[in-house]
Amino acid sequence: MTWHSFFDLSTMEHRHLLFVYVGIWVVQLGYLSWISWNWLHTKNPND
Amino acid sequence: MSRPTPTRIVTGLWFAATVIILVLGFHQAIFVAPMEATMGNVQRIFYYHVPSATAGLIFPYVNLIGSLAFLYWRRRDPLKALAADALALAAAEVTIVFTSIGLVTGMLWGKPVWGIWWTWDERLTTYLLLWLIYVSYFVVRRLSSTGQTQTLAAILSIFAGIDVPIVYMSIRWWRTQHPSPVFFGGPDSGLDPSMRPAFFLNFAGWIMWGVFITAFRYALERRRQVAEQNAALHAIEASLEIPHQ
Numbered sequence: 443m444t445w446h447s448f449f450d451l452s453t454m455e456h457r458h459l460l461f462v463y464v465g466i467w468v469v470q471l472g473y474l475s476w477i478s479w480n481w482l483h484t485k486n487p488n489d
Numbered sequence: 490m491s492r493p494t495p496t497r498i499v500t501g502l503w504f505a506a507t508v509i510i511l512v513l514g515f516h517q518a519i520f521v522a523p524m525e526a527t528m529g530n531v532q533r534i535f536y537y538h539v540p541s542a543t544a545g546l547i548f549p550y551v552n553l554i555g556s557l558a559f560l561y562w563r564r565r566d567p568l569k570a571l572a573a574d575a576l577a578l579a580a581a582e583v584t585i586v587f588t589s590i591g592l593v594t595g596m597l598w599g600k601p602v603w604g605i606w607w608t609w610d611e612r613l614t615t616y617l618l619l620w621l622i623y624v625s626y627f628v629v630r631r632l633s634s635t636g637q638t639q640t641l642a643a644i645l646s647i648f649a650g651i652d653v654p655i656v657y658m659s660i661r662w663w664r665t666q667h668p669s670p671v672f673f674g675g676p677d678s679g680l681d682p683s684m685r686p687a688f689f690l691n692f693a694g695w696i697m698w699g700v701f702i703t704a705f706r707y708a709l710e711r712r713r714q715v716a717e718q719n720a721a722l723h724a725i726e727a728s729l730e731i732p733h734q
Contacts, residue, residue: 443519443530443533444520447530448519454600454601455530455531456530456531458531458534458597458598458601459531459533461597462537462538462597462598463515463519463537465590465593465594466541466590469586469589469590470702473582473586474702474705477702477709478705480709481705481708481709481712484713484716485712485719486712487712487715487716487719
């Protein structure tokens with residue numbers, strides 16, 4: 443595959459492949475961001 | 490800026506290694522692995538679907554260990570029980586993320602290959618049951634007002650621990666719409682050597698990601714628990730300082 447065919451949305455097969463790869467990163471990075479935000483906004487008991 | 494501690498250095502190195510492995514895994518899966526003869530390029534979903542779905546069967550056991558430790562310590566040593574509950578909660582969240590991904594990516598793969606989004610075969614149904622157990626786990630944790638919330642959640646995690654081996658064995662015990670096992674499935678199973686780097690890099694990468702996220706979420710929950718305890722102590726101290734009239 444190439445980057446061009448990876449972002450090809452012309453067929454259902456290509457769309458679903460792209461949705462899976464992009465979707466997983468969006469969900470995992472979103473969850474990591476949520477934890478990070480809460481980490482920064484929860485008082486550190488050592489401070 | 491806080492001083493780097495050994496824990497922070499190890500955590501940073503672990504995260505950096507995870508990202509590098511996942512980038513290499515993505516490159517292998519999309520650009521290097523050959524196109525599968527029957528399914529075409531959509532088969533590349535395999536390299537992301539299987540690691541996430543498998544992680545959804547591994548982290549329930551971290552949740553179970555935390556839950557059993559909580560049940561053991563809840564009367565003997567409440568402080569240790571709190572730490573065990575934090576581990577159980579962190580692993581449960583990571584599990585529901587991975588199982589949700591496993592279900593959705595499975596449907597996105599099933600539609601073009603099988604022609605259907607969903608079927609009630611044994612693998613899909615038992616996996617959905619696992620997901621529903623963890624949905625119940627969070628509903629209980631969020632809404633229960635019995636004072637036994639953590640205990641009820643810990644019991645639910647035992648049910649999840651029972652379901653996991655059934656999910657794993659379902660494609661061995663029954664003929665399912667879901668494909669037969671690729672690994673440990675008998676003489677006809679296995680993965681073409683040209684596809685192994687893509688699979689194993691992504692498998693290692695997503696498991697390492699799960700370990701990192703579980704550790705980070707555990708640290709956050711411990712920080713929140715200590716902050717809550719400190720706030721309660723300050724409130725008690727403040728109430729004792731009120732002058733009596």
